Amino acid sequence: MMQNNNPPLKLDFNERSDGSPEWVKQKLAQNSELPLWLYPDRSVLEKSIARFNNLSTEQVLATNGADEAIQLILLACKFGYLNIDQVLLPTPTFSMYEKGLQQWQLNFTIIKPYVDFCINQQQITDDFQQMPRSLLILVRPNNPTGEQVSSEFLQQLLTFAEINNSLIVIDEAYSDFAGDNCTSLLRNSKQVILLRTFSKAYGLAGIRTGYILAAETIIGILAGIAMPFNVSTLSLTLAGSCFEKTAQQDLSRYVDKIKQNREVLQNLLQQLTINISDSQGNFIFFTLKNKRYQLFVNYCQQQNIQIRTFNDPLLKNSIRLTIPFNIDRLEKLFRLVFKPDLICLDMDGTLIDVSQSYxxxxxxTVNYFSNEDVSQADIEQLRASGGFNNDWVLSQQLLQQSGMEVTLANVTEKFQQFYLGTTETGGLIENEKILVSQQTLEQLQNTTLAIVTGRPGAEAKMGCDRLELNCEVISIDDVAIGKPDAESILKARNITRTENCWMVGDNVDDMQAAVNAQALAIGINSSGSLEYEKILYEAGATLVINDINDVEILL
Known part of the structure; x- marks a missing residue:
């Protein structure tokens, strides 16, 4: 698949998308003389975390990212240190939890979500109430959906936890973007364990530092399992600086901007009739039907935009996108993929079957001048090489390949006699069949259309009359250079005063013209040939479908 030269936009791991904050660069410059010959001491960071959260130092454990925090909790369950018999894992959720549970062979129950991917709160309540000595894992806001369960629901669960000697892990990796956290629950209960990270809102994923907040007894257990020097001196220094005034001001500005962008993108997708989750994280989550999903994923790949897709069958055709600081590229992408202003349609081989005419x-024509036969495969091979969208030129090239030199004027005259017929004989044009259904045409006409064809103007009009299609027509007569040059598409865009454009066609020149015009290219591969499908993708197609009528499900 062809990829353009746009700069990469990394939206797959929920990192801070605008790069390292300025204060981090300043801190790195100021700390060039750190005592790196000494083993690290995490106690200074733990005191800062405790002070920031109004807790005691004994309620804090600094960890090597949230991943280590997860592993410590699961290990404590595995070896019986937390007196837990089973783990409850509502899905969808952060993938590391299920991987860890499987790795350590813990007894766990998956709680499947509702059809809209919201966690099944009723099933969670029932199971947690009925299973004493359980560990319930919740991500809040949830990953990948961004769902934010209410504090009332958490309080209800904590009541059961205290009765049943159970624990609740609340992963708050994205809580900065939600506007609240669960620190108050910890002050009133010993049954809750909170996980935090500096990777997301603070933009420090590279230092791999997070922390656990819990009751003193739980922190004591987990600290006893953790490696003594689990976080580097540089990481501890930068993480500790996160609680200073400059870093907190930067955090506030960044979070506010991401929340504003989140609202803009969610509203836009809703306007485009995309079913999107109500995310409270620094990401958005939505699901598309098969062809639209493939179209979106392919176009992101072409545009050098990295997004999160899923192998889990539960999340089939779902997409999670980190919200960037600048959303211009995303807004343009959404509008182009989901609601183009203009659809340019090739005519021959796309709307009309010309295999028995053109x-x-x-x-x-070739046989007339050379007395030799050419096969359909010969024609398709030459078309696939590009630059032969004009059938007169293609005919002349086939003649040259057979050793015949015939002027283009003579080739054109004879070709037109065969195609249009004479006063005495009918033309091959009478063999043409319409490929597009009336239903598809009606659906297409909800968007501005333009025919962009290599036909002469008069023959393009004949085609439109047969299709009963009234729209702008850009024929070979209307441009100085035909496809694969961008001129015809750009002219259609200019006449219709539109911006976001698709080009739908069945040959290499259509795809290359789309790429040259910065339009989205939809290839038609009516033969179903895998080889020709590959050729269309290599020429710039974003998606290849087998039938023009499949376009309907993309809109």
Whole structure:
């Protein structure tokens, strides 16, 4: 698949998308003389975390990212240190939890979500109430959906936890973007364990530092399992600086901007009739039907935009996108993929079957001058090489390949006689069949359309009359250079005063013209040939479908 030269936009791991904050660069410059010959001491950071959260130092454990925090909790369950018999894991959730549970062979129950991917609160309540000595894992806001369960629901669960000697892990990796956290629950209960990270809102994923907040007894257990020097001196220094005034001001500005962008993108997708989750994280989550999903994923790949897709069958055709600081590229992408202003349609081989008309005229013309036969495969091979969207030129090239030099004027005259017929004989044009259904045409006409064809103007009009299609037509007569040059598409865009454009066609020149015009290219591969599908993708197609009528499900 062809990829353009746009700079990469990394939206797959929920990192801070605008790079390292300025204060981090300043801190790195100021700390060039750190005592790196000494083993690290995490106690200074733990005191800062405790002070920031109004807790005691004994309620804090600094960890090597949230991943280590997860592993410590699961290990404590595995070896019986937390007196837990089973783990409850509502899905969808952060993938590291299920991986860890499987790795350590813990007894766990998956609680499947509702059809809209919201966690099944009723099932969670029932199971947690009925299973004493359980560990319930919740991510709040949830990853990948961004769902934010209410504090009332958490308080209800904590009541059961205290009765049943159970624990609740609340992963708050994205809580800065939600506007609240669960620190108050910890002050009133010993049954809750909170996980935090500096990777997301603070933009420090590279230092791999997070922390656990819990009751003193739980922190004591987990600290006893953790490696003594689990976080580097540099990481501890930068993490500790996060609680200073400059870093907190930067955090506030960044979070506010991401929340504003989140609202803009969610509203836009809703306007585009995309079913999107109500995310409270620094990401958005939505699900698309098969072809639209493939179209979106492919176009992101072409545009050098990295997004999160899923292998889990539960999340089939779902997409999670980190919200960037600048959303211009995303807004443009959404509008182009989901609601183009203009759809340019090739005519021959796309809307009308010309295998028994234009292609037959090519064969007849070549045979007339050379007394040799050419096959359909010969024609398709030459078309696939690009630059032969004009059948007169293609016929002349086939003649040259057979050793015949015939002027383009003579080739054109004879071709037109075969195609249009004479006063005495009917033309091959009478063999043409319409490929597009009336239903698809009606659906297409909800968007501004333009025919962009290599036909002469008069023949393009004949095609439109047969299709009963009234729209702008850009024929070979209307441009100085035909496809694969961008001129015809750009002219259609200019006449219709539109911006976001698709080009739908069945050959290499259509795809290359789309790329040259910065339009989204939809290839038609009516033969179903995998080889030709590959050729169309290599020419710039974003998606290849087998039938023009499949376009309907993309809109």
């Amino acid at each position: 292609d037959a005229a090519i064969k007849a």
